[in-house]
Amino acid sequence: MGKRVAKFGGTSLASAEQIRKCVDIIAAHPDRRFVVVSAPGKRHDSDAKVTDLLYQLYEQRGGDYSSILAAIRTRFTQIADELDVSDKVDFDSEFTEIESNLTGDAGIDYFASRGEALNALVIAAHLGWTYVDAADVIRFDETGVFLDEETQALLSNTLAQYERAVIPGFYGATASGVVKTFSRGGSDVTGALVARATQSSVYENWTDVSGILMADPRIVETPEPIARISYGALRQLTYLGASVLHENAIYPVRQVGIPTHIRNTNRPDDPGTWIQSEPFAGGSLEEASPPPPHKIVGLAGRANCQGLTVRKVQWSGSLGVGAQLLQLFDEARIPVDLIVTGVDSWTFIFRGDASALKTVMEKIQLLGPDSIDIHPSLALIGIVATGSVPRAKIATEIFQALSQAGIGVQVDSAAESMQVVGVDAVRYQDAVRAIYSALV
Numbered sequence: 202m203g204k205r206v207a208k209f210g211g212t213s214l215a216s217a218e219q220i221r222k223c224v225d226i227i228a229a230h231p232d233r234r235f236v237v238v239s240a241p242g243k244r245h246d247s248d249a250k251v252t253d254l255l256y257q258l259y260e261q262r263g264g265d266y267s268s269i270l271a272a273i274r275t276r277f278t279q280i281a282d283e284l285d286v287s288d289k290v291d292f293d294s295e296f297t298e299i300e301s302n303l304t305g306d307a308g309i310d311y312f313a314s315r316g317e318a319l320n321a322l323v324i325a326a327h328l329g330w331t332y333v334d335a336a337d338v339i340r341f342d343e344t345g346v347f348l349d350e351e352t353q354a355l356l357s358n359t360l361a362q363y364e365r366a367v368i369p370g371f372y373g374a375t376a377s378g379v380v381k382t383f384s385r386g387g388s389d390v391t392g393a394l395v396a397r398a399t400q401s402s403v404y405e406n407w408t409d410v411s412g413i414l415m416a417d418p419r420i421v422e423t424p425e426p427i428a429r430i431s432y433g434a435l436r437q438l439t440y441l442g443a444s445v446l447h448e449n450a451i452y453p454v455r456q457v458g459i460p461t462h463i464r465n466t467n468r469p470d471d472p473g474t475w476i477q478s479e480p481f482a483g484g485s486l487e488e489a490s491p492p493p494p495h496k497i498v499g500l501a502g503r504a505n506c507q508g509l510t511v512r513k514v515q516w517s518g519s520l521g522v523g524a525q526l527l528q529l530f531d532e533a534r535i536p537v538d539l540i541v542t543g544v545d546s547w548t549f550i551f552r553g554d555a556s557a558l559k560t561v562m563e564k565i566q567l568l569g570p571d572s573i574d575i576h577p578s579l580a581l582i583g584i585v586a587t588g589s590v591p592r593a594k595i596a597t598e599i600f601q602a603l604s605q606a607g608i609g610v611q612v613d614s615a616a617e618s619m620q621v622v623g624v625d626a627v628r629y630q631d632a633v634r635a636i637y638s639a640l641v
C-alpha cells in the first residue's frame with residue numbers, strides 16, 4: 202500500500218462541519234495514512250483563529266485571562282460535541298495543565314502549540330487513529346533552531362510503528378521537552394517533514410483555495426490556478442511575493458523528490474496545483490496533470506521597491522566596484538532584490554527605509570561617481586515562463602503589453618525561467634493586469 206500525507210490547514214478544520222469534509226477526504230483514499238493538522242482557523246471573516254487566541258492568552262497571563270481561556274475551550278468542546286468525541290478527550294486535564302502553566306515558566310511557544318495539539322487529539326479520537334505528539338518527534342535545539350537530522354530519524358522510526366496516525370503541525374520540542382514552534386503557518390513544514398519521513402508518494406496540502414493562482418486575485422479578476430509548477434519556479438514566485446506555502450515546507454520534500462499537491466477541502470474534485478521537481482516529463486504520478494497550456498506559469502510582484510543607479514565613466518574597467526557597492530547595501534542591512542549592470546552603471550533594486558539608504562548614498566559619494574539616481578517607488582514583477590515558448594518571445598510580448606498600456610519599463614532582467622520588469626509603483630496593478638491578459 203502506498204502512503205500519502207494529508208495536511209489540513211486552519212480553515213479546513215475551523216469547525217466540526219469543516220472537519221467532517223476532511224474526514225471524508227481521508228476516507229476516500231486508503232493511502233492517506235498520515236494526517237497533519239493545523240489549529241482551528243476562522244469560521245467567518247470576523248472570527249478569531251485559535252492560535253491568535255492562544256497568543257493573546259499568553260499576553261494576558263498576569264491579568265484576567267479567564268474569558269480568553271474560556272473562548273478557546275468553547276471552540277474545542279463545541280467541535281468535540283458535534284463530532285461525538287467529548288468523552289474521548291480529557292479536556293479537564295488538558296485545560297488544567299494549560300492554566301497551571303500560565304503561572305509557571307512555560308514559554309510563548311508552548312501556549313501557541315496547544316491549538317494544534319488539541320485539534321489533533323480531537324481528530325485522532327474521531328478517526329480512531331493513533332495520536333503522535335509532535336513534541337516527541339520534531340526536534341529543536343534550546344535556542345529554537347530546528348534540527349533536521351534528529352527529526353528525520355525520530356519521525357521515521359516512530360511513524361514506522363503505526364499504520365495510521367494524526368500528528369499536530371507547527372511545533373516540536375527540545376530533547377528535554379521544551380516546546381518550540383516554527384514561524385506562523387508552520388504546520389506546512391510539519392506536513393513536509395512527515396511526508397519525507399514516511400517516504401510518501403505525495404504530500405497533499407489541503408487548504409481553502411483550489412491551488413496556487415497564476416496572479417494575485419486582488420489585482421486580476423479570477424486568475425486561473427496553476428496546474429503544475431516546479432519547486433524552483435515556485436521559489437521564484439514566492440520570492441517576489443506570492444504566498445502559498447510556508448517557505449520551509451519546500452526543502453524536505455524537494456530534497457527527496459516528493460511532489461506537493463495543493464488542494465481545496467471545499468472543492469476536493471478540483472485539480473489543484475502540483476508542485477514537482479523538474480523535469481516533469483515521464484513522472485511516475487498517475488495523477489500528474491498534462492503539460493500546462495499556457496506560455497507562463499504565473500506572475501508575482503511587489504510594489505514597495507526602490508532603485509538606485511550609480512554611474513561613472515570608465516568604472517567598468519576597474520575591478521571590484523560592483524562588489525564594493527553591494528557591500529554597502531549589505532552593511533546597511535538593505536536586502537537587494539535585483540542588480541542590473543550596464544557598461545558603466547549599476548542599478549540596485551531593494552526594499553528598505555530611507556534612513557538606511559541615506560548612509561549608503563553618503564558612502565557611495567565617497568567613491569566619486571558621476572551620478573546617483575534614485576527611483577523612489579518601483580514595483581517589481583516577475584513572470585515565470587513554462588518553457589513552451591522561447592523566453593525572448595515572452596519578453597517581447599511583455600514589453601508590448603506594457604507599452605500598449607502606456608507603462609514604461611524602468612529596469613528589466615532575466616534569469617533562469619523568470620523575466621523581471623520594474624515599473625513605476627503607481628502603475629503596478631495596471632502592469633500586472635496588462636501582462637496577465639496578454640499572456641494568459
Ligand code: ASP
Nearest residue numbers: 239252371385386387388
Ligand atoms: N496555527 C498556526 C498559525 O496560525 C500554524 C499553522 O496553522 O500552520 O500560524
